[in-house]
Amino acid sequence: MKDWTTLEPDRVRLLSRHFTPGRGGQKIKHVTIHHMGGVGGLDFCWETWQTREASAHYTVSPTGEIGQAVWDRDTAWANRNLDSNQKTIAIEHSNSGGPEQDWPIGEKTLEEGAHLVAAICKYYKLGRPVSGQNVRFHSIESGGFTECPYHLRPGHKYHDGYIRRAQYWYDQMTSAAIPTKKASAPVSDLTKKYFTDFITGYLGPQFDAIQEIWRQLRGPAGTGWEQLGKNDKGQNLTLVDAVAAIRHDLARIEKKLEER
Structure with a gap:
């Protein structure tokens, strides 16, 4: 994590599908824990969610890298439960092995995931992490x-240690913030992260749209479109070239008609 205080992840690769903009007027109430059912990080999940109608806000890789695929302000399709999705931040944890090893999770992933839970609880004022309250689990939120x-999950081998580490990190983060003087005025919700997320979330799709227009005009890699024909140099025509050629032919036809 680049910054635990502002929730700035190590890397951002936003999905363009399989999430819902906004939270339907709901506020963030809890964190939901997932495991990937695979070994990977942000790119692994991003590729998977291109064809699967699912998503999460954060991913934690085997090396502990924290990636963001859906902005906190939007609703990830994580829990098979609309109300839960609108109120949660979903975190995907990489496994370190597959089903033949019974889906283990490495220490680095567990530690960084627990730290992320603590940071989210602090940032959104959810309180100290408590299993079943502000820390929830996909299996329960999906109704089994x-x-x-x-x-x-509760009752399984990583659960208790994970929650203890989340509580440890929360205590570390909040104890350093205990004021020694009179409390200052409340901090505005318009934080640096809010503006960064807004600018990136707004401009990102605009850049994508501009790139698509550019591709349509010039063709793949700027090499023109084969179906539009070729110029006298044997190169594929771009859309602009093709329109210019049509205009030239029309002018020539008009001139011939006028000469008759």
């Missing part, structure tokens, strides 16, 4: 539709 997050 899935076993995810498997060993991170």
Whole structure:
């Protein structure tokens, strides 16, 4: 994580599908824990969610890298439960092995994931992490539709240690912030992260749209479109070239008609 205080992730790769902009007027109330059912990080999840109608806000890789695929202000399709989705921040944890090893999770992933839970609880004023309250689990939120997050669920081998580490990090982060003087005025919700997220979230799709227009005009890699024909140099025509050629031919036809 680049900044635990502002929730600035190590890397951002936003989805353009399979999430819902905004939170339907709901406020963030809790964090939901997932495991990936695979070994990977942000790119692994991003590729998977291109064809699967699912998503999460954050991913934690085997190396502990924290990625963001959906902005906090938007609703990830994480829990198979609209109300839960609108109120939660969803975190995907990489496994370190597959089903033949019974889906283990590495220490680095567990530690950084727990730290992220603590940071989210602090940032959104959710209170100290408590299992079943402000820290929830995919299997429970989905009504038993899935076993995810498997060993991170209550009663399974990673659960208790993970929650203890989340509480440890929360205590570390909040104890340093205990005021020694008269409390200052409340901090505005218009934080640096809010403006960064807004600018990136607004401009990102605009840049994508501009790039698509540019591609349509010039063709793949700027090499023109084969279906539009070729110029006298044997190069594919771009859309602009093709329009210019049509205009030239029309002018020539008009001139011939006038000469008759």
